[in-house]
Amino acid sequence: MNYFFNKNGPLISTYLIISIGFWLIFLIIIPQLYMFDLSFRPNIPTLLRGGPDDVYTLVHYKHFLFGSETSGERYNYVDVRVFLDTILTAILITLINLCFCYPIAFYIAKVASAKTARLLIVSLIIPFWINELLRSFALRILFAGEGFINNVLIKMGVIDTGINFIAMDVALYTGLNYAYILLMIFPLYNAIETLDKNQLEAAEDLGSSMIRTHLRIVIPHAKAGIASGCTMVFMLTAGALATPVVLSSPNTFWFTQLIYQWFNMNDNWPRGAAYSVVLLTVSVVFVLLMMKIFKVKIGEIVR
Amino acid sequence: MSADVELQKVSVSFGNFYAAKNVSVKIEKGEFFSFLGPSGCGKTTLLRAISGFAEPSDGKILIGGQDMAGIGPNKRPTSLIFQNLALFPLMSVADNIAFSLEVRGTGKVQRRNRADELLELVALSGQGNKKVHELSGGQKQRVAIARALAIEPAVLLLDEPLSALDLKLRQKMRTELREIQKRVGITFIYITHDQGEALTMSDRIAVMNEGELEQVGSGHNVYEAPHTPFVASFVGENNAFYGTVISTNGDMVRVSSQGKDFLAKAGDLKDGKKHTFQKRDKVIMFVRPESIFLKDQINQADNIFSAIFKTIEFEGNLKNIYLSIDGVQDVRCSISNAVETATLSTSESIELKFSSRDAVVLPVGPLAVD
Structure with missing residues (x-):
């Protein structure tokens, strides 16, 4: 890390870290994880999210394979x-x-x-x-x-x-x-x-x-x-x-x-x-x- | 089966540019024949025409008496070794060598046997399973030769295959190539800009310049009896004395150059006759550096002149002495390293000698530029 900063200077280093970090975290990791997580949740109104009914479920994958x-x-x-x-x-x-x-x-x-x-x-x-x-x-x-x-x-x-x-x-x-x-x-x-x-x-x-x-x-x-x-x-x-x-x-x-x-x-x-x-x-x-x-x-x- | 190769007035043109002009030569069966010339002289184009990758725009190419017009490279009895060898990097050494047999539908076992046989021929026994990149430069060279020989071509064409090697290896490969050629007994046509390669290996050499053949002959012939100023200056080192003819006596010519008189022999013509000169003809007299001696080295010589010593260059076995006549005419003289030269000092006038038998007079013409 020290080497990286010395090589590129503080300004460019910060820019690189922020831009790559943003790209990686906000554009790739978070959306994918959110999608993955969402796919295991029931389809319930926004109000009920986080409530007792909001539990992990395979219902959507089941639906894909076996129908309603x-x-x-x-x-x-x-x-x-x-x-x-x-x-x-x-x-x-x-x-x-x-x-x-x-x-x-x-x-x-x-x-x-x-x-x-x-x-x-x-x-x-x-x-x-x-x-x-x-x-x-x-x-x-x-x-x-x-x-x-x-x-x-x-x-x-x-x-x-x-x-x-x-x-x-x-x-x-x-x-x-x-x-x-x-x-x-x-x-x-x-x-x-x-x-x-x-x-x-x-x-x-x-x-x-x-x-x-x-x-x-x-x-x-x-x-x-x-x-x-x-x-x-x-x-x-x-x-x-x-x-x-x-x-x-x-x-x-x-x-x-x-x-x-x-x-x-x-x-x-x-x-x-x-x-x-x-x-x-x-x-x-x-x-x-x-x-x-x-x-x-x-x-x-x-x- | 070896075959002769005959070029009959072959020209190869690209648009308006003639890479080869009206080239006629007959290469004998089993001969080691070299095309020697500077880069861009058309020698590679000529080789490509023989191998079938370029079509002559004029003239005929006969291999073993058969006209090759319209016959593709894959149908000609020739094999080409490329300058960069063009080995197939994704195949093993044995697969490379046997590729031409694979193409012809030969069975796997037979292919392998033939590859092993050829590996032995080029002194690479047991290396068949290696990848190409695992081999050294000289070994790759040999694999390329083995691959080209696999289908037993009648003529092997080599496009400066040694140019990528370092000096020692190049010298070793020269000897080896010559030996392989003798062993397989087929015609080798070799392209090079390196006169050392051409002289050491070839039975005959064709010196080319700007698409045309300047001279065809043995190494001795080309070196000692050049027909044109280009050949004299391109093959080996040479001193060129510009001058005018004073008188002629049979084959001997008296030339005036830089206010001095020299005696030299008239150069040969293509048909074996000598050039004839008239009084006051503009000529060039060529004397090889190794034919010029310091005064004390030899007793007899019919040309003696003096020149100002400039500098000396140590080349190992030889020493090159650079001198000048009146600051106009440079003279180079090569002497054995054994000769004592410590006493020479800059700007000293030194007496030099050479024999008229070692000097050749030719009409004025273009020299090889270096």
Whole structure:
């Protein structure tokens, strides 16, 4: 501590301690602990809080798994299905995202000239200057029944009547894929960029096909970037709210929409907190799984 | 199987810039052939064209008589060793070496056997399971060689692979490379800017400048009978005396330089003939520092002149004496460390000698800049 103060001077040291402390305590530790604590409390009016009825309970977690006591079902099929659907879809979208972004990242990092690479990066970034909600609405316009895509397809004579992309969730998956594309491309790009170009040429010179070069040289080199991109895209996709609200079909429900309902519409904060904790737990498990699969350390992922 | 490599009027251009211009040379089967030149002379581009990473914009490259146009690097009977070696850091040494076999679908056991065989060839037996980063610089070098040899290429291409090593190791690796080349008997094409490497290892050397071949010949030939002022000044050290021709007598030329007369032999031309000179032609006379002696060192020499002593430099086995004629013409003279020089003092006029057989006269042309 003394060393720290001597090194940075009293003013900067105090500033660093206060800002980092505020960030850590007020923005991370307290909200998380509060949510965690809240998820084990009954949903009772403010007046009764701290009273005899305010005891720790697993009722909200029970509700997530088994539904309300009045329902005849054995399990809470609706919520659990929404949850599993969300997780599986998020995994699928992460994989599609990876397959889609890897070639782009590789092209920018190793194939394109410096000028083309700059141009591509800029054209990737510019659409993201617009708010996520607006981007989702733009996609909705593109995919709508009377939307741009349908109109073009009809004019070209490919189809006779408009396809309902929204109901088929094509719009949702496209939107979710597009929403976090940068968070996949940049870690991949950063990782691939550090690969020595001679490695690629050496592999080619030794007779390797393009696919094998990627499997044996590029992907092992870029695995930290892949793990990093996948965890970020997965967590943000599973936790997305705006895109599903705007683009999902009436009968598709995203888990975050459930959480939103508990908090805002049903005014049941403890239940919303419990559902959030479930989602958070799965996200953490996913990160640990990625680290295990790719054999990377947490430090490499966040890099 | 070794193969010869023939370049027929090969040019490689990038836009308007010609990295290699009209290069024609035939490299014999089993030869250790070096391209020697300063950085940016186009030697690496030429090597990339032979390996298939660059396409000639003009001309043909034949390997074993077969035109290589349109054949990719992975289909050519060549193996390239990169300047930075480009070993795969995430694979073991054995996996690195056997990568070309893995690509061809060879079984695991066979791959391992071949890797062990090659490790023995490069004196690294038992190191197959190590990671690349666990090896020293010289060992990495050998792994790169083993990896390149694994598919038994007909031609091995080496792009300054020794440049990252320190002096002692570099000298050791020179000898080793030469030995490996003799053992495997395939054609080696070696790129370097280090004339010492080229001279010690090569059967023949091609000296390159600005994309063109200046001279192709044995080390002796290139060193002792340079065809151009560039070769004379780039390969080894040389004193360049600018002057004019006074008279010629057969192959011998009398040159006036700095108000002194010198006798020297006319330099060779590409076709083996000698340069011919007319009276008053502008020429450069080249004399190697080691061919210039202090007056007392030798008795017979047909050129004697005096110069002002400036300074002396100790290089271990040699001493370099720097002198000047009239403050205009610098002269450098290298003598054995055994010769006594303690009596020399600054600004003293010293008499020097050299034999006309050791001096070469060439028409005026660009020198290598150092």
